Amino acid sequence: MDKSTPVFVAGHRGLAGSAICRELERRGFDHVIVRTHRELDLAQFEPTRELLLRERPRVMFVAASKVGGIGANSAAPVDFLVDNLALQISLLRAAHEADVERVVFLGSSCIYPRDAAQPLAESALLSGPLEPTNRPYAIAKIAGVEMCWAYNRQFGRRWLAAMPTNLYGPGDNYDLATGHVLAALLRKAHEARGGRRRRLSVWGSGQARREFLHADDLARALVLLATLPETLYATLVAPDNCPLVNVGSGEELTIRELAALVARVVGFDGDITFDPSKPDGVPRKIVDSTRIRALGWRPAIGLAAGIATTYDDFRSRHV
Numbered sequence: 321m322d323k324s325t326p327v328f329v330a331g332h333r334g335l336a337g338s339a340i341c342r343e344l345e346r347r348g349f350d351h352v353i354v355r356t357h358r359e360l361d362l363a364q365f366e367p368t369r370e371l372l373l374r375e376r377p378r379v380m381f382v383a384a385s386k387v388g389g390i391g392a393n394s395a396a397p398v399d400f401l402v403d404n405l406a407l408q409i410s411l412l413r414a415a416h417e418a419d420v421e422r423v424v425f426l427g428s429s430c431i432y433p434r435d436a437a438q439p440l441a442e443s444a445l446l447s448g449p450l451e452p453t454n455r456p457y458a459i460a461k462i463a464g465v466e467m468c469w470a471y472n473r474q475f476g477r478r479w480l481a482a483m484p485t486n487l488y489g490p491g492d493n494y495d496l497a498t499g500h501v502l503a504a505l506l507r508k509a510h511e512a513r514g515g516r517r518r519r520l521s522v523w524g525s526g527q528a529r530r531e532f533l534h535a536d537d538l539a540r541a542l543v544l545l546a547t548l549p550e551t552l553y554a555t556l557v558a559p560d561n562c563p564l565v566n567v568g569s570g571e572e573l574t575i576r577e578l579a580a581l582v583a584r585v586v587g588f589d590g591d592i593t594f595d596p597s598k599p600d601g602v603p604r605k606i607v608d609s610t611r612i613r614a615l616g617w618r619p620a621i622g623l624a625a626g627i628a629t630t631y632d633d634f635r636s637r638h639v
């Protein structure tokens with residue numbers, strides 16, 4: 321793909337969006353269109369449509385989203401459902417009107433049923449009940465996947481939906497109330513290290529198993545997908561196929577093991593305790609990344625090294 325291709329990154333200041341921008345820059349793309357949330361509420365269709373009609377991107381990454389951990393999802397289910405639906409309806413309708421050729425819509429592995437066979441294959445979509453703690457968010461994301469597929473079928477669009485596993489990396493949300501587990505653990509371990517009680521308390525039993533992917537590895541996968549040569553791209557977006565592609569590291573561990581690893585990186589050597597009164601979420605979640613791996617992508621950042629650079633980012637921004 322020509323490096324002067326206009327590319328719109330929706331949500332460019334977020335964890336995934338900022339990594340996509342870094343990857344586009346690294347690959348030499350020099351026409352990247354961005355707007356902050358303050359400049360433009362992408363859930364508002366008319367101004368979003370105006371922007372896309374004016375700028376005419378040929379590629380769009382949908383990394384704008386309302387995102388949060390179990391606590392935030394439980395506290396505000398309406399927001400997670402309605403805000404995400406509004407965003408994706410606005411962005412995808414506008415992209416259709418502006419004739420955006422390639423869209424990579426970002427969902428999440430929570431779209432898959434709670435009890436689906438692991439690793440979670442793309443074909444597991446809608447094969448059973450969802451995990452209740454983030455069902456409203458998952459249903460919004462499933463609607464986003466369905467919208468991409470429906471546009472492909474009804475209007476001959478050629479849009480993709482990528483489903484990353486749990487993400488982390490520089491630019492993460494380290495807020496204890498709204499952040500995801502790894503970023504929250506980094507903050508807790510850092511604060512526990514400096515505190516008097518020297519105790520790190522972790523939500524849940526510690527037994528849940530999770531897979532983590534560095535945002536920069538995700539970004540390499542997403543830019544690879546968006547820039548695939550025509551013949552390869554065409555097979556992914558053929559109207560008969562749900563245009564879903566999982567992206568996972570294949571590196572799985574328990575929350576207990578994760579807490580120990582984070583503590584080691586942070587230099588916290590006090591007690592790690594678990595609070596089983598708090599929810600674990602799904603017992604195990606690892607995605608089947610055969611499809612993206614068949615396209616030549618592999619994660620490059622190991623978990624310990626990735627956590628170390630993320631901790632550097634946390635300290636540079638919050639300490």
Ligand SMILES: NC(=O)c1ccc[n+]([C@@H]2O[C@H](COP(=O)([O-])OP(=O)(O)OC[C@H]3O[C@@H](n4cnc5c(N)ncnc54)[C@H](OP(=O)(O)O)[C@@H]3O)[C@@H](O)[C@H]2O)c1
Nearest residue numbers: 331333334335336357361362363384385387426427428487
């Ligand atoms: N983080 C993960 O672990 C994870 C895992 C799997 C999948 N994903 C997926 O990856 C995507 C991006 O997640 P992320 O972790 O990068 O989220 P994030 O860090 O919270 O970034 C989301 C970005 O979207 C922007 N945004 C939200 N609503 C907007 C609106 N109405 N108009 C304009 N901008 C808006 C936010 O801006 P403000 O902050 O200014 O509102 C923020 O910059 C999501 O689709 C998510 O499902 C994330």
